[in-house]
Amino acid sequence: MKAARFEFISPTTVDEAVRLIGEDGAKAASGFQSLGPMLNLRLAQPRLVVGLTRIPELRAIDEDADRVVYGAAITHAEIEDGRVPDPTGGILPAVARGIAYRAVRNRGTIGGSLAHADPAADWATVLAALGGRVRIAGPRGVRAVEAADLPRGAFSPALDDDELIAAVDVPRPGPAARWAYRKVSRKIGEFSEAMSAAYSDPDNGILRVVVGATDSRPIVVPDAAALLDGGRTAQETIDALALGDDPVLTRLRATVLQRTVDGLEPISEQTA
Amino acid sequence: MSRTEAQKWGVGASIRRKEDDRLLRGRGRFIGDMQAAGQVEAAFLRSPVAHGEIRGLTVPEGLRDSVFQIDDMAGVRAIRSGMSVPGYQVSEQPVLAHRRVRFVGEPVAVCIAPTRAEAEDGVAALGLDVEDLPILADVEAALAEDAPALHDGWAGNRFAEIDIDGDLSAAEHDAAVAVRRRFRLARQCMMPLEGKGCLAEWDRQRGQLVLWTSTQMPHPVRAGLAECLNLPQSRIRVVAPDVGGGFGWKGLLQPEEVVIAWLAMHLDRPVKWLEDRREHLTAAANCREQSYEVTAYADRDGRLLGLDATVHVDNGAYSIYPFSAGLEASQISTLLPGPYDLPAYRARCIAVGTNKPPLAPYRGVGRPGACFATELMIDAVAHELGLDPYDVRLRNLVRPDQMPFRNIVGKHFDMGDYPESLRRARALIGDADIRARQAAGEADGRRIGIGYATFCEQGASGPQAYQALGLPMVPGAEFCQARLTPDGGLDIRIGGQSHGQSLETTLAQIASEVLGVDPANVDIVHGDTATSPYSTGTFGSRSAVMMGGAVAAACEALAEPLKRIGAHLLQAPEDAVAIAEGRIVAGTASISIAEVAAAFYSAPAGLPATLTAESLDLTAGYRPEADTGTFSYATHAAVVAVDTQTGIVEIVDYVVVEDGGVLINPMVVDGQIVGGTAQGIGTTLYEEVPFDRQGQPLASTLADYVLPGAAEVPDIRIAHMETPSPHTRFGQKGIGEGGAVAPPAAITNAVNDALRDLGVWIGETPITPHRLLSALARSEQEAGA
Secondary structure, X not given: OOOOOOEEEOOOOHHHHHHHHOOOOEEEEOOOOOHHHHHHOOOOOOOEEEEOXXXXXXXXXXXXXXXXXXXXXXXXXXXXXXXXXXXOOOHHHHHHHOOOOHXXXXXXXXXXXXXXXXXXXXXXXXXXXXXXXXXXXXXXXXXXXXXXXXXXXXXXXXXXXXXXXEEEEEEOOOOOOEEEEEEEOOXXXXXXXXXXXXXXXXXXXXXXXXXXXXXXXXXXXXXXXXXXXXXXXXXXXXHHHOOOOOHHHHHHHHHHHHHHHHOOEEHHHHHO | OOHHHHHHHOOOOOOOOOOHHHHOOOOOXXXXXXXXXXXXXXXXXXXXXXXXXXXXXXXXHHHOOOEEOHHHOOOOOOEEOOOOOOOOOOOEEOOOOOOEEOOOOOEEEEEEEOOHHHHHHHHHOOEEEEEEOOOOOOHHHHHOOOOOOOOOOOOOOEEEEEEEOOOXXXXXXXXXXXXXXXXXXXXXXXOOOOOOEEEEEEEOOOOEEEEEEOOOOHHHHHHHHHHHHOOOHHHEEEEOOOXXXXXXXXXXXXXXXXXXHHHHHHHOOOEEEEOOHHHHHHHXXXXXXXXXXXXXXXXXXXXXXXXXXXXXXEOOOOOOOOOOOOHHXXXXXHHOOOOEOOOOEEEEEEEEOOOOOOOOOOOOOOHHHHHHHHHHHHHHHHHHHOOOHHHHHHHHEOOHHHOOEEOOOOOEEOOOOHHHHHHHHHHHHOHHHHHHHHHXXXXXXXXXXXXXXXXXXXXXXXXXXXXXXXXXXXXXXEEEEEEEOOOOOEEEEEOOOOXXXXXXXXXXXXHHHHHOOOHHHXXXXXXXXXXXXXOOOOOOOOHHHHHHHHHHHHHHHHHHHHHHHHHHHHOOOHHHOEEEOOEEEEOOEEEEHHHHHHHHHHOHHHOOHHHXXXXXXXXXEEOOOOOOOEEEEEEEEEEEEEOOOOOOEEEEEEEEEEEOEOOOOHHHHHHHHHHHHHHHHHHHHHOOOOEOOOOOEOOOOOOOOOOOOHHHOOOEEEEEOOOOOOOOOOOEOOOOOHHHHOHHHHHHHHHHHHHHHHOOOOOEOOOOHHHHHHHHHHHHHHHHO
């Protein structure tokens, strides 16, 4: 369980990083919490690993009335500890606190997690629900996508080989916003077997429910209103998503979704 | 000596651990910390298939000098470990596969390089050609009529069958109920924090192979190594440095140890290998897997009339050295009667050969499984009869007035009050309050359940007990070398190994109890064949009794010359002196042990010749008169909250009432109980290496193999009974394994209690959410059908 030989370069600008990851056999790395084990298991054998955490732009925070923009290399622990601003009234720190273990949170980054595109990762589901946007840097400049559209499938982000996640943009909820996030895992800190998030922000016209921990990507439930007003049950909603054949898992997903719907409450009451 | 000193340091004192100063500061010295000049590291090419014929191995030109296969190792013998059970079929385990591979992870070739990463590069460049053979993926496949033989010359894929014949006709005739159940324990890894590892070097000065290895038993490893390498034992030194947990995984001779030792001799340079987590999770997925079919006969009051059991142990591919492939089955055959007064008993326990890693005895060995089956049967019998399991348990436990009690399989329960442990556990867990809470229902909809399990644990077993199991290596007496340094320091040497048991502390306390010296001035030297008398090692909950007894005997032997020399120096009659608080005392006069040692070693001129020919450096042995072992016992009680929608089981409360006899260091005993219970919780709820039909292990990382963490282990509440053993030096009993024995039974009984009115019954570990939800879905279907 030792990595195959690779080169490691730690650039200090996004432009340099973009150029390096465009090289053959290059792989971007942030906190190494997923790539590290994959290297050691030799599931990933890049020629060149480009470390992103020493790039000041990726460690920057930008805040305005509507949003906070997090540099991609901000760690889960920094969000958990409130060392960076939080536009969501406590949602983000609460989510961060539930990611894996503190040792992982100390190193793991928000951008790294999104780029890894593990369907059971917390940020993918949470940011999809909150309407987050992901800023992607590449040779042709910066583009932005909805967080919900970033994962194409399991471990498959919509990133070209020469693109990296530069920042994550989290909007500020309106005063009447309501939120719920539920997940079930075999033990605290382990990957979830089922998860979902629900977010309602009438001031901004957002009503979104996301089912994570699928075999492919977190899925935005098409008709969230019907689910929330009782027109459709959680079980029907999950069945309609056709996430797999295992009846036990399907039922578990429905349970978690139902608990999410039941738990939808004003943010202030959630995180107090 | 005065009790004040003994209370401060000696037997019964919860002093802090001597070893913690280095271990808690991260300053221990493990194999991974060691580096020898000129060392190379090894990586193993391991079989990718569960059963196959090796057609060939392609070694790239540049690796010819650094890759070795069994054909290169002329004269090295296979590991062979038999058992005296009639019909035992022994296996030959070549230290690298010879023409055939029998489990995924079996070492096939070894590659050496300056670093482990480069050695793994070498392994990755090898081309192994294996032709698949039919796979014995489980007991059923292995015992099928047309199953191929796992080993050449075998008749049927059984290592052994241990039958205990009994007449159940009266039980069948008289029983009000006959309750049948099946039980199964999954295959697990032992998962010590430190994996296996070793570093070998040829010592040119001594003409001796030195193997530093992460082991629990240096002396038996030396014996096994000598057999495999065809060397006299005097040409081999085995040293265990700090060892980060063993649990049985480090209680056997590993093929890798033989390979690394041979490489060091062959290459004449140091060679090191460290087991990584992936190797541990695949090649060492090696414990617990067993299944039971049990019928219990009982009268209408729940009194057991008989027990009839068929047990299959999935022993994997080889018979391990020195415990063989029959230990588990053999133990189970004598353990199923539990702590109960059982009038009739019959068992067939079959050790089956399959294409999986060789089964090794994990903390408790056959006890957790046997306890699981017996204790779940008690609850099943109670429910069948509409009785409270607590009452049925109480009704069948051997009573104190029956002690000493010879049970149905001849086990000699020496003493104790088993029912009292159950009564206390019930009081401590607050049974009545829990029942009220259960009846009221939880606000969050979860279901509360309460479960009990009572067992007795035969520890520190002596020759008779092990002989009865048919083991090739039977532990006898234990020895201790004790010597005084010229400045009065006490140097204690034992042949066992402390790998988490705190022996450096508890054995020093025993020396302190005898000689009154401060444990801080007692140096416990262990784990090195070159510096210690022989010992079978640290296993089977034997060290506190056996090594503790030996240390006491050696210190007592040392006390005699100390008193004689001290009497001379104090000009007092020999029968008028005593040892107290590290001093030789005659009335109001006294002299320190240090002064006696100084006189003896450095100023002997004034001492009479008879005294200078004494020895302050001696070896003493210890063997209890009764060598049937000690019987500690305990009742575990668990309260669980079961979420029937998510399948998550939370342990709300956990109580252990234990009789470990006289506790040498109560804090250390509590640590052993808590650690064992945590492992038992792992067995019950989390840990499993599933195998597919191809014999492939499906949990090859810690993302798949779930271990309990701090959040999953509740605050375990412990109460002690402390009835002294009549057979041991201080009345202590072996308790090292007990914590791991009862949790599967107690927790599963609690889960079943929580789900009983839903018609759900679980008899299988681990109780994963998926397994629990599946059981709920099945019972719903049945109810609907």
